[in-house]
Amino acid sequence: MTEPFHSHARYINAYDTGDKASEYARSQLGTRTHQRESRCISRLLAGVPRGANVLDLPCGASRFLPLLTDLGYQVTESDASPAMLRQGMRAAEQLGLPIDPQRFVAADILHTPFSEGQFDAVLCNRMFHHFNESTTRRAALRELSRISRGPIVLSFFCAASWDGLSFHLRHLLRDKRTLDRVPIRLGTFRRDWETEGLRLTDSAATRPGISKQRYLRLERVGLIPLSPLPASICTVESPQALS
Numbered sequence: 023m024t025e026p027f028h029s030h031a032r033y034i035n036a037y038d039t040g041d042k043a044s045e046y047a048r049s050q051l052g053t054r055t056h057q058r059e060s061r062c063i064s065r066l067l068a069g070v071p072r073g074a075n076v077l078d079l080p081c082g083a084s085r086f087l088p089l090l091t092d093l094g095y096q097v098t099e100s101d102a103s104p105a106m107l108r109q110g111m112r113a114a115e116q117l118g119l120p121i122d123p124q125r126f127v128a129a130d131i132l133h134t135p136f137s138e139g140q141f142d143a144v145l146c147n148r149m150f151h152h153f154n155e156s157t158t159r160r161a162a163l164r165e166l167s168r169i170s171r172g173p174i175v176l177s178f179f180c181a182a183s184w185d186g187l188s189f190h191l192r193h194l195l196r197d198k199r200t201l202d203r204v205p206i207r208l209g210t211f212r213r214d215w216e217t218e219g220l221r222l223t224d225s226a227a228t229r230p231g232i233s234k235q236r237y238l239r240l241e242r243v244g245l246i247p248l249s250p251l252p253a254s255i256c257t258v259e260s261p262q263a264l265s
Contacts, residue, residue, distance in 0.1 A: 026157040030132060032202065033152040034102050051085045058228035059147065059177075059235075060089050065226050066175045066239040067093065067143060074142035077169070079131060080149050084110030090145070091119055098141070100129040131162045139171035151179035151203050151235075156214050163218040167242055173223070174240045181205040183227075185234035205234045219243050 050056045063086065070076065072094030078086055081099035083106055090097045101107050107126050114121050129135055131149065144166050153159045166174045181187070183205070215222070215238075224239040 026155065027132070027161065029152055029154045029202070030158045030162075033149070034130070051083075055228070056085065058233075059237075060086070062226040062228060062237045063089065063145060063147070063175060064093065066173070066224055066237055067145070070095070070143045070172060074172070075140070077136070077141040077144045079129065079134070079144060079146055079166075080106070081110055082106050082148070084113050086145065086147065087114055087119060088117060095143075096125075098125045098127060100127045100134070102128065102130045104128050132158075132165055134165055134169060136169040138168055141170050141172070143172040144170040144174045146174065146176040148177055150176055150211075151205075154202070154204050154206075156210070159211070159214045160218055163215055163220060163240075167218055167220060172241070172245070174220070175237060176240065177235055177237050178211060179203060179205040179234040180211075180227075180236040181207045181234070183234045183236075184232045208236075215240055 050059075067076075070093075074095050075098070076090055076095040077098045077100060078084075078090060079100040080103075081087070081101050084099050087097060087099060087110065099107065099110050101110070107128060111121060111123070111126055127135065131146070146162075146166060150159060150162070153162065163174075166176075185205070212222070219242055220240040221243050222238055223241050226237040227233060228235045228237075
């Protein structure tokens with residue numbers, strides 16, 4: 023019988039080393055990709071008030087901690103890899119950000135130690151593109167929904183993009199099958215979040231129509247929206263446009 027969460031185990035094993043954490047810490051910080059991601063994250067967190075308790079999971083090497091701090095949030099950094107957390111604390115110290123060791127928490131997204139509704143919002147950046155089966159995606163969404171009483175802002179790799187189409191074409195021509203970072207259809211992912219009682223309230227793309235990286239703002243069905251969202255600061259698609 024196939025392990026239902028095999029992509030989750032592969033992801034955990036891939037990043038739980040000091041060398042990988044050190045490499046990852048240097049890979050995106052200060053790049054145009056980081057800037058585009060920051061704009062989209064800021065856009066989709068709009069309406070979450072200053073002072074809110076926000077979880078960054080997985081935080082990686084904490085490259086979004088300065089952004090979240092500047093937005094006025096009380097941030098909890100969490101990752102399954104202790105090596106990543108150590109890199110994150112080191113980066114925060116170098117930037118002169120206030121360090122509270124209690125807010126750097128080792129946690130597996132499928133089984134976090136957090137209480138129900140502990141956070142006003144959750145950011146989950148660059149994790150779901152590692153999960154190629156619905157069982158894992160749905161389990162992760164279920165846990166994020168449990169611990170957040172507000173929006174969940176997450177990224178995934180969408181097949182409906184130039185990069186997504188190119189990815190599948192390259193692997194088809196090479197007759198090579200890969201199980202990681204595979205762009206998926208939006209409709210496939212939609213079934214996952216709707217199964218877990220979530221609804222799409224907004225979305226953004228780092229490079230619309232080109233990049234496979236798509237951001238979603240999901241909220242529990244029946245959740246009262248925080249407030250109207252301000253004018254877009256990055257290109258955003260309405261939920262209807264994604265149907």
